[in-house]
Amino acid sequence: xxxxxxxxxxLAQGLLAGGMMDRPLMIADVLVFASDVYGDGTxxxxxxxxxxxxxxxxxxxxxxxxxxxALKDLGIxxxxxVATMAWNGYRHVELYYAVSGIGSVCHTINPxxxxxxxxxxxxxxxxxxxxxxxxFVPLIEKLVHRLxxxxxxxxxxxxxxxxxxxxxxxxxxxxxLAAQDPGFAxxxxxxxxxxxxxxxxGTTGNPKGALYSHRSTVLHALMCxxxxxxxxxxxxxxMPVVPxxxxxxxxxxxxxxxxGSNLVMPGPNLDGASLFSLMDEVGVYSAWGVPxxxxxxxxxxxxxxxxxxxxxxxxxxxxxxxxxMIEQFDDMGVSLCHAWGMTxxxxxxxxxxxxxxxxxxxxxxxxxxxxxxxRRTFGVEMKIVGEDGTRQPHDGQAMGELYVRGNSVIKExxxxxxxxxxxxxxxxxxxxGDVATIDPLGFLQITDRAxxxxxxxxxxxxxxxxxxxxxxxxxxxxxAVIAIAHEKWDExxxxxxxxxxxxxxxxxxxxxxxxxSFAKWQLPDDVVSVExxxxxxxxxxxxxxxxxxxxxxxxxxx
Numbered sequence: 001x002x003x004x005x006x007x008x009x010x011l012a013q014g015l016l017a018g019g020m021m022d023r024p025l026m027i028a029d030v031l032v033f034a035s036d037v038y039g040d041g042t043x044x045x046x047x048x049x050x051x052x053x054x055x056x057x058x059x060x061x062x063x064x065x066x067x068x069x070a071l072k073d074l075g076i077x078x079x080x081x082v083a084t085m086a087w088n089g090y091r092h093v094e095l096y097y098a099v100s101g102i103g104s105v106c107h108t109i110n111p112x113x114x115x116x117x118x119x120x121x122x123x124x125x126x127x128x129x130x131x132x133x134x135x136f137v138p139l140i141e142k143l144v145h146r147l148x149x150x151x152x153x154x155x156x157x158x159x160x161x162x163x164x165x166x167x168x169x170x171x172x173x174x175x176x177l178a179a180q181d182p183g184f185a186x187x188x189x190x191x192x193x194x195x196x197x198x199x200x201x202g203t204t205g206n207p208k209g210a211l212y213s214h215r216s217t218v219l220h221a222l223m224c225x226x227x228x229x230x231x232x233x234x235x236x237x238x239m240p241v242v243p244x245x246x247x248x249x250x251x252x253x254x255x256x257x258x259x260g261s262n263l264v265m266p267g268p269n270l271d272g273a274s275l276f277s278l279m280d281e282v283g284v285y286s287a288w289g290v291p292x293x294x295x296x297x298x299x300x301x302x303x304x305x306x307x308x309x310x311x312x313x314x315x316x317x318x319x320x321x322x323x324x325m326i327e328q329f330d331d332m333g334v335s336l337c338h339a340w341g342m343t344x345x346x347x348x349x350x351x352x353x354x355x356x357x358x359x360x361x362x363x364x365x366x367x368x369x370x371x372x373x374x375r376r377t378f379g380v381e382m383k384i385v386g387e388d389g390t391r392q393p394h395d396g397q398a399m400g401e402l403y404v405r406g407n408s409v410i411k412e413x414x415x416x417x418x419x420x421x422x423x424x425x426x427x428x429x430x431x432x433g434d435v436a437t438i439d440p441l442g443f444l445q446i447t448d449r450a451x452x453x454x455x456x457x458x459x460x461x462x463x464x465x466x467x468x469x470x471x472x473x474x475x476x477x478x479x480a481v482i483a484i485a486h487e488k489w490d491e492x493x494x495x496x497x498x499x500x501x502x503x504x505x506x507x508x509x510x511x512x513x514x515x516x517s518f519a520k521w522q523l524p525d526d527v528v529s530v531e532x533x534x535x536x537x538x539x540x541x542x543x544x545x546x547x548x549x550x551x552x553x554x555x556x557x558x
Contacts, residue, residue, distance in 0.1 A: 017080065025219065032186070040058070044263070045265040060090065065180075067177055078104070082128060086244075087244070106196040107127055111492050130154070131154045157173060161169075223377045231315065233288075237263075242288050271296055273296075276308055294314060315337050320338070326370050337352050379401065394439065425428060457521070472513065482507065498531065499529055505529050
């Protein structure tokens, strides 16, 4: 029986139990399956050391078994947290499976967080070991005096690349593995056992932890396998640019082996030119990441005069892809699919691949659907709630705050009852903080983050819609719309733009373009240019930073 699962409850009501075996869903079984069925499938990684490394799922299984033994020799106990601070690469994949496979918890740390936030989450998670890529050794050297003295630190490299470090007692990853023989009997335990821990980026207050289970992780992988059949199939090559230190690279290190897809890991070089070169060399079919990454890749494609060889599919999440980006990829034969989710959801909750007959609609109608965040994946339920607390219809017009629940959605924050109380309703639905509509076809459209909506004169203005429209201007490379305090109207939108190289953005022509989509009162009162937009730790535009930077803009210019 599944402890605490619905079967216990329904049987208490006199329903008949099925006569099936009860085998727990285990993360280690995904790698064992991949080794048995897709053993020649590959993981190709651009290493921090600079070279391109390729291994197979069969060999990854052997090394992961060695790592499991090494972890136990380090004294790591079931339930204890093992932290990682690493890029997307084969060694990080080994840690994903070995740590959770022995019943411990893989805690991925985002190195882009502030020193204070990293110190907080290491203490909050009570990590027992930290596995760190060479890139981040200097960061840890600065932090080590603020970390627990008993924390074991392992550097992810071979002896020949071990740095001369001030980290006392630092261990060499490859030496740990070399001391062990392959072959390990993965323990069996409840599928509800904690498997991995990921903290939110913590733009306000301390980061909050989402503690995933073996059950939720395997179900999420199966759900993604169904949702992205066009990209995930035996022999396809999938490149997660979204980092493994943020929400498990959207589950791809689990879903790709499960489906027989090859993994291509880009390592530390995520600029457009580096991604283009790797994708072209390896033959990436599908690439996953946030819009800022694809802006860089589009520049590299423009410079090369062609897309990378074999490139046919891109999945965008984190924030909305503008319509112009969807159109640019479509023109070169690459299908762009929106996906939406959150750290608290493992993370994927929707996907916008079009099924027949929607895929046969005229281009403009298809793009009208593709700019939305898509339809729910199996196991995820959604509702929108109005300001008065009432549930809103899924008519594409009614707007409200989005709530979710499902098999891969957290039921509480890790060791944080205050945050849990603030973010769940009385029925156990999770409050996402996104404002959205859902149309009769089931397509979700995020209109804004609740904190980013602009309320001017009592009326709401969507920053996301305005950004998408502004990006159609030929002089605008990137942009953000933020709410700025206004003496008369409470808030007014300010459009902050990054010009295309060598261009100067003309304010009047931008406003003229926006007039095609927005009422006059909705238009921004000003357009300002900056060299670059500030980014959060997860690669999204930091509107909090922009609001702080321009907080007195209208007051100072009136």
